[in-house]
Amino acid sequence: xxxxxxxxxxxxxxxxxxxxxxxxxxxxxxxxxxxxxxxxxxxxxxxxxxxxxxxxxxxxxxxxxxxxxxxxxxxxxxxxxxxxxxxxxxxxxxxxxxxxxxxxxxxxxxxxxxxxxxxxxxxxxxxxxxxxxxxxxxxxxxxxxxxxxxxxxxxxxxxxxxxxxxxxxxxxxxxxxxxxxxxxxxxxxxxxxxxxxxxxxxxxxxxxxxxxxxxxxxxxxxxxxxxxxxxxxxxxxxxxxxxxxxxxxxxxxxxxxxxxxxxxxxxxxxxxxxxxxxxxxxxxxxxxxxxxxxxxxxxxxxxxxxxxxxxxxxxxxxxxxxxxxxx
Ligand code: SF4
Numbered sequence: 011x012x013x014x015x016x017x018x019x020x021x022x023x024x025x026x027x028x029x030x031x032x033x034x035x036x037x038x039x040x041x042x043x044x045x046x047x048x049x050x051x052x053x054x055x056x057x058x059x060x061x062x063x064x065x066x067x068x069x070x071x072x073x074x075x076x077x078x079x080x081x082x083x084x085x086x087x088x089x090x091x092x093x094x095x096x097x098x099x100x101x102x103x104x105x106x107x108x109x110x111x112x113x114x115x116x117x118x119x120x121x122x123x124x125x126x127x128x129x130x131x132x133x134x135x136x137x138x139x140x141x142x143x144x145x146x147x148x149x150x151x152x153x154x155x156x157x158x159x160x161x162x163x164x165x166x167x168x169x170x171x172x173x174x175x176x177x178x179x180x181x182x183x184x185x186x187x188x189x190x191x192x193x194x195x196x197x198x199x200x201x202x203x204x205x206x207x208x209x210x211x212x213x214x215x216x217x218x219x220x221x222x223x224x225x226x227x228x229x230x231x232x233x234x235x236x237x238x239x240x241x242x243x244x245x246x247x248x249x250x251x252x253x254x255x256x257x258x259x260x261x262x263x264x265x266x267x268x269x270x271x272x273x274x275x276x277x278x279x280x281x282x283x284x285x286x287x288x289x290x291x292x293x294x295x296x297x298x299x300x301x302x303x304x305x306x307x308x309x310x311x312x313x314x315x316x317x318x319x320x321x322x323x324x325x326x327x328x329x330x331x332x333x334x335x336x337x
Contacts, residue, residue, distance in 0.1 A: 019092065020053035021191065021223050022077065027051070027086035029072055033296065044295045046072040048247045050086070051322070054191075059217065059224040061238030061255070063231050063270070065292060069247035070227045074193040077225065078110055079103055090191075108138050111184035115196035117176035121168040128154070128164030131183045138187050153182040156219070157212060174205035178212065185220065195227045210236050232274050235259060240328070243267045246303045247295060249322065253329040263325055263336040265310045302333070310335055 027050040030043040047069040054060040062070045075081045077088060079098060087096045095106060114120050121130055128150050135146045151161045157178040168176055177197060184192060194213065198206040214237060216222060228234045234241055235255055242252040243266065251264040262268045269286040288307045293299050299306050305315040315334060322332045 020089075021056045021058075021091060022054040022225070023087075023089040024053070024073075024077070025051050025087040025089070027073070027076060027088065028084045029069075029076055029081065030084050042296055045298055046247055046295060047076065047083075048298075050244075050247075050249050052242050052249060052252060054223060054225060056223055057217070057221055058240070059226050059238045061226045061228065061234035061241040062244060063228055063234050063241060064244035066229055067292065067295070068244040069295075070244050071195050072247075073244075074112065074195050074225060074227055077193060078112055079106065108187045109189055110191045110193065111187070111189040112193040112195060113177075113180055113184050113197045115199050117173055117180050117200065118168075120180050121176060123168050126165050126167060127171070127179050130168075131179065131186055134183060134186045140187060149186065150182075153185055156185070156216065157182045172205075173201050174209060177201065177209050181209075181212065181216065185216065188220075189222070191223045191225070193225045193227070196229065197226075198233060199228065199230070206233065207236070213237060231270050243270070246292065246298060248303055248332065250304065250333070251329075251331045252322075257326075257329055261329075263329065263331045264304075264333050265308050266304050269309075 027047055028045075029047040030045045032041050033044055034041045050073060052060070062073065064070050072081065076083050079095060083096060087094060089095065090106065090110070095102070098106060121127070131150045131153055132146050135141060135149065140146070141149065150164060154161055154163060159175065159178055159182070168179070171179065197213070198209050201209060210233070213224070217224060224237070226234060226237055231241075238255050240252065240254050241258050242249050243264065244250065245266050251258070251262065251267045258267065259271065262271050269288050272283040272286040286309060288309075290307050293303070293306060301317045302308070302311070302315045302320050305311045308315065312334070318334065320332045320334045322330050325331050325336055
């Protein structure tokens, strides 16, 4: 179902990326740091959809913002289309921000309620000076139709649309500048389940038509499964497992991934897994656990997990895991 293995040069390459944020609760208190992302490495190929999943606060949205250089990494490298953009200057970022667009979770706050939706879709073309006023308007009509809306809706305001329709408008706006890469940050989480699949299908159609590459960020593994060729699982800022989608679902190797998968309801008796309930809360990213960051909640932990950090290693051709016990 999902294609795996890609021997082209990656479009995006992230190498040992880290981000920490300073926090100080009071003036007298010493500064401490939240380690949002640690030692993160993965690649995304042209035309691929890479799903990044994990619980809220695991660092997946920070990763999306780092790629767009909306935040500066503390360490590591980001290479886009063969070019190191980790420390790209403002002039270089301009082209990058045209090439890489982001779609956020909440289509209600992504659109200005006082701006007509046609003008909102046209705005990025004005900013990047693409075409003339006439051709921009024509392009807006074309994009409205591509995302399943009507041309005569150009002059309507965001409040006249449903959540799913607003996400279509946001997608049309993202596509207005002909990007190559879309960071989709929980793009369907705020939508009803029936609408979610319509938007996921639309994302797939648009990907095929415009040869787009996606980083698809979500907390829900079943949503990510629908659209991704490969999936990376994050926990407390660390990538703990990465595999082609089918392999991750049939043969999860990290105890955290196994727990996430066991929580997905299924109607197929042969696919049913025993529910793994993780004990305790996710630890604070200010005081990361020693050794394996998952050890305080891991049902399979052994004494050395408290001390020795598990390195990411290949357990089969396309399957990487950071766990001492994974085979
Ligand atoms: Fe669990 Fe140890 Fe593996 Fe971490 S390294 S996931 S604590 S078994």
